[in-house]
Amino acid sequence: MIQIKRLSSTNAGFDETLAKLLAFESAQDAKVSATVSDILADIKKRGDEALLEYTRRFDRLKAASALELELPQSRLQQALQSLPADQRNALENAAQRVRAYHQKQLAQSWSYVEPDGTLLGQKVTPLDRVGLYVPGGKASYPSSVLMNAIPAKAAGVSELIMVTPASNGETNDLVLAAAAICEVDRVFTIGGAQAVGALAYGTQAVPQVDKIVGPGNAYVAAAKRSVFGIVGIDMLAGPSEILVICDGRTNPDWIAMDLFSQAEHDEMAQAILLSPDARFIEEVAASIARQLEAMPRKAVIRASLENRAALIQVRDLDEACAIANRIAPEHLELSVEQPEKWVEKIRHAGAIFLGRYTSEALGDYCAGPNHVLPTSRTARFSSPLGVYDFQKRSSIIQVSEQGSAKLGEIASILAHGEGLQAHAMSAEYRYKKTITSSDA
């Protein structure tokens, strides 16, 4: 038997119990930090030489020189050609859908002119060069290549550099094929903190990038946190989460499997069901028990559900939405009648899946929106990965001669109020022409 927490929102102490259930501190291991900081310093100092040494040691990769760490484009094309037709079609279809969705996120520059001729605006520019980290081994997901590379390319990033470790020289054809489909510009078979360091500082073989995105293990995450500021980074992801709100009228096997689909990621993943229907909760619990044994990843699913899952009875769907806003889940399924009515009440979630036919897995692969989403309640203040993460803005200010008098007087008063006289004078020079030593 599998033991899953049962809660009810009417229980005394429910708020505290829920807070405890959600608590997750991504412990920053001091030993990991120290190792990472040594590796980064070494890459910064010795470049390719250090990169080769770490790659030989950690990935047991035989490479005579740093130049051999780069895969030629022909290798990516070869991987694409080698795929079975159904896999290739699926990848290409998914890529096309993800591209179509993300193109709608493109921000445009804008400006406006005031009556006195002063022009104000915002110029939007893509990042020049982006690094994409793709983990090796079991967590090497082609879908992750699509979700990270496509928004970058849609933004107009001119050079996308992928790094992925090749333990013992082994690469993943699905990952390389995905890179080919996304038109990744260069691929290096490097990984770990040393790959993050190479991208952040640049070496002779690996060009310096402006931002590093993509998931990774504790060493990769620590390295990204450490180089933040030298380069941009995406979010530091916690374990995956799903919250299902169900009115009790979806097939319980479907809901049980949706919970499994998060739980199978890892032992710390979190799957929670909210329903006002006590009988339905029992049906889902029974379905979980019945279906679990047949799942290939049943050990991970069991551990995850026993560690962090909960089946929660709520008063009604209104209360379910209020609790969802407190949880601010990465994935939220509204498996209810008229989901478009209930979604109005949701303020905090990474992605919202409406209706009984929208399983969360569709969003992981091919619906179109990104599967890189805020975890651990960070949906309260952050967004899915998107084109906006690969564009940035510059303010545009062109003050007319007439405008410089009006604005200059305001600036002068405020600058004097702050004790910044050079600020005041540089504004005054533009309109108090008498002060100037010559005409401008």
Add this chain to the structure above:
Amino acid sequence: MIQIKRLSSTNAGFDETLAKLLAFESAQDAKVSATVSDILADIKKRGDEALLEYTRRFDRLKAASALELELPQSRLQQALQSLPADQRNALENAAQRVRAYHQKQLAQSWSYVEPDGTLLGQKVTPLDRVGLYVPGGKASYPSSVLMNAIPAKAAGVSELIMVTPASNGETNDLVLAAAAICEVDRVFTIGGAQAVGALAYGTQAVPQVDKIVGPGNAYVAAAKRSVFGIVGIDMLAGPSEILVICDGRTNPDWIAMDLFSQAEHDEMAQAILLSPDARFIEEVAASIARQLEAMPRKAVIRASLENRAALIQVRDLDEACAIANRIAPEHLELSVEQPEKWVEKIRHAGAIFLGRYTSEALGDYCAGPNHVLPTSRTARFSSPLGVYDFQKRSSIIQVSEQGSAKLGEIASILAHGEGLQAHAMSAEYRYKKTITSSDA
């Protein structure tokens, strides 16, 4: 005499010299980190009690209880009433202009429906509650209140909490008046790492926020870095920078004063001039020497210019733009003929000031765009503070029954390819109706 570096882009080793000039590492002091980490842990554990103790100790504030740490709205109104008319008008005019500009940054939710009825979109939601840190003492700037509070309010943030230390009980009327103008909801006279901790964890008196913005000293910066993930934070700012590109035809006194206006911020601020005109560079140098002695903040200006400034002769304006992109400055003045032509070549800058009449100081106070800008070359990958920092997005996915078959097949193939069978089955359940134990 003041000694400012002179460089020429034609000199041997110019690239390395420039790289060295720009290098700025914001050292993370281990002692500061340890102190901050103790304070944060203490606030988290003991809440108001700890907050009161630290505030009494560090700010010498006499408060009988944590409730006394909050200022009533009447105190803000009183500060506003007490201002001289010109200061009040200047603040209100600036606020109105900053508001008008930022309202143009508001993102809207969007969605589209595919032929099979599947709906995809993005829902934009403001953050619920934001904390705004305003430093005390000399760096207590009312303009900073406007620049941080207005985008938050424009985004629709429902509760804006300001914290500002009141050493010995002293508050700054200009700052409180700015808070009144921006309709800040609550103000607490607390500061330092303890204020950041109170906002991040919440105490009985201080509500927990979703994001913390605003400048602060090394302790505040370290505390923000540490609580990042529990709450959102804005950027961690380095010293202020200005880069002026001039064709040699702007009044040299104006340009000298523009360089002063960054230099007067602090000894580590950076002011650089690029010009193809050697004679003009000499005129600016002479103007700097001539004007410096009259500046009230001449000691700071001198230190900053001698530490980190440079007057650089370039081959032409094309090269000047290329160098500007390498520098990726916080502020860039294009003090040239036809600046609208040259701005096309600029990819990386926080704010761009076009034309001889647009002194950078106008942007600091009242032009409209934000004065919180990316420093230390981070304009390569980040943007001015804006409304977008106070809104976040949720993906919306509503797959139709018909769509669930088409998408389900793609998802199933890709999920099996990644070894995630529960993902595959949860997609398959929606279209392989025969598997289900009952109708959904």
